[in-house]
Amino acid sequence: MEKVLELAKKAAEEAEVFLVSSQETPVGFEANRLKRLETRESISLSLRIIKEGRVGFAATTKLSDPKALVQMAVETAQFGVEARFALPSRQEYPQVEVYDPEVESIHVEDMVELGNSLMAKVRDHTPELVCEAGVTKNRGRVRILNSRGGEANYNKSFFAIGIEGTLIRDTDMLFVGEMDSSCRPITDLTALTGTVTQQIERARNTASISSAELPVVFTPHGVLSAFLAPLALAFNGKMVVQGASPLAGSQGKQLFDTRLSLWDDATIDYRPASRLCDDEGMPSQKTALIEKGMVANFLYDLQTAALAGARSTGSGNRARGSMPSPSVSALIIEEGDTPFEEMVRDIKEGLVVEQLIGAEQGNVLGGEFSGNVLLGYKVERGEIVGRVKDTMVSGNIYNALKELTAIGNEAKWIGGILRTPAIYCPRLAVASKG
Numbered sequence: 001m002e003k004v005l006e007l008a009k010k011a012a013e014e015a016e017v018f019l020v021s022s023q024e025t026p027v028g029f030e031a032n033r034l035k036r037l038e039t040r041e042s043i044s045l046s047l048r049i050i051k052e053g054r055v056g057f058a059a060t061t062k063l064s065d066p067k068a069l070v071q072m073a074v075e076t077a078q079f080g081v082e083a084r085f086a087l088p089s090r091q092e093y094p095q096v097e098v099y100d101p102e103v104e105s106i107h108v109e110d111m112v113e114l115g116n117s118l119m120a121k122v123r124d125h126t127p128e129l130v131c132e133a134g135v136t137k138n139r140g141r142v143r144i145l146n147s148r149g150g151e152a153n154y155n156k157s158f159f160a161i162g163i164e165g166t167l168i169r170d171t172d173m174l175f176v177g178e179m180d181s182s183c184r185p186i187t188d189l190t191a192l193t194g195t196v197t198q199q200i201e202r203a204r205n206t207a208s209i210s211s212a213e214l215p216v217v218f219t220p221h222g223v224l225s226a227f228l229a230p231l232a233l234a235f236n237g238k239m240v241v242q243g244a245s246p247l248a249g250s251q252g253k254q255l256f257d258t259r260l261s262l263w264d265d266a267t268i269d270y271r272p273a274s275r276l277c278d279d280e281g282m283p284s285q286k287t288a289l290i291e292k293g294m295v296a297n298f299l300y301d302l303q304t305a306a307l308a309g310a311r312s313t314g315s316g317n318r319a320r321g322s323m324p325s326p327s328v329s330a331l332i333i334e335e336g337d338t339p340f341e342e343m344v345r346d347i348k349e350g351l352v353v354e355q356l357i358g359a360e361q362g363n364v365l366g367g368e369f370s371g372n373v374l375l376g377y378k379v380e381r382g383e384i385v386g387r388v389k390d391t392m393v394s395g396n397i398y399n400a401l402k403e404l405t406a407i408g409n410e411a412k413w414i415g416g417i418l419r420t421p422a423i424y425c426p427r428l429a430v431a432s433k434g
Helices: 002-011 066-077 101-105 108-125 190-202 220-234 237-241 302-308 340-345
Strands: 014-030 033-037 040-051 054-060 130-146 151-169 172-182 212-218 262-265 286-291 331-333 349-357 368-380 383-387 391-396 412-414 418-420 423-432
Touching: 002 014, 002 040, 002 066, 002 130, 014 108, 033 108, 040 066, 054 066, 101 130, 101 151, 108 130, 108 151, 108 190, 151 190, 172 190, 172 368, 190 383, 212 220, 212 340, 220 331, 220 349, 220 368, 220 412, 220 418, 237 302, 340 383, 349 391
Parallel strands: 212 349, 331 418
Antiparallel strands: 014 033, 014 040, 014 130, 040 054, 130 151, 151 172, 212 423, 262 286, 262 331, 349 368, 368 383, 368 391, 391 423, 412 418
16 A cells, blocks of 8 residues: 555645455355355455546556556546545544454354354244345455545454245245344344244234325334435435535425434444544544434535535545445434334324335435335234235325424334334325235
8 A cells, every 4th residue: 555655646646545355254044044155355455646636546456566556547537527625634533443353253153053043043933934044244454545644544343144034825925034233243133033023923914904195104124215215315415516415405404303313423333334434534423414303414525525615524435446425324313202102002094114115216316205015014093903915105205204293212223324213104105905
């Protein structure tokens, strides 16, 4: 990295070198049996320069030819966007714990046993369930150097375990599942198995539901599948400066229910989305996006912050071989004060949505969602009476979140990128063939 930076400083006004490497071991199970076991290693080195006011960029997985990498970046600069930012100098970073050496010490045999145990516990409840499962461990390293003296270097561990089950009875197919992830090992399977068996119990019977505007409760999984993509795009600084976000120009305006608060936070210890700095070397932080229903901030990297006349929120992320771009780390919706059971008791006829499929096929930028209910339950006279089939839910998140009936009092991490309670919407369009 030092050699690349040395050469790049001679060819450009500013330069930044970004290195990311990882060693990943995934263990996969299909049809209740071990299917695959492997270890993968990868490394990527990228160079971003500012030359004559424009951004040049190049990336490689071959570290033996630094001159070629610099030359590629110089050649792209003549076609690059105008640089509106300066690279950061040395920064003070928050102390964020994202590495646990215990992850690396877990043997593959233990991972196989963990996956088999997870499937066995679920199938003890429902023997005819056909399961797919996965257990993954990963150790990664990130290092950043730039020509202004900015430098960051940290290790990160990752562990994930999940299960999906299919139950086929005649022409009926039921899909259930749950996963968990952390920077620490996960060995307690109680929560995972409890969620899956609860899904099976709630779906034991089937029920028909009216096609009408009905009250809908989204479980944490349901919130992820319906609301995450539109919200992540709406608060993305790149969408804001382009004028594509429906929230552009709305900072300080009350657009959501006053009980709704949302923030992005990359500083929570041992969470998979946490880190001490973003991929441009800016310190990680907690950024309020919605404060009691009011649009508070947006997520920016260096370039979009400069275009917006704002400061970077430490949200610059990049996939390997790509330029930085603003994106969420971990979104957190503040808990309310209503238990899930109380939400259900309040409904005469309505729907509990566990998971939508295809909700992102509509006008996501406009906040529209319309998806098939992959797993959801009918509520009748305050009780869950069975699983619904051939049912769709549609709406607009800005209308749905503007006036809520209640927000749940118990939040849950979903997919490592969202922590949310259940959300109770007073009415959404429900369409059912039944």
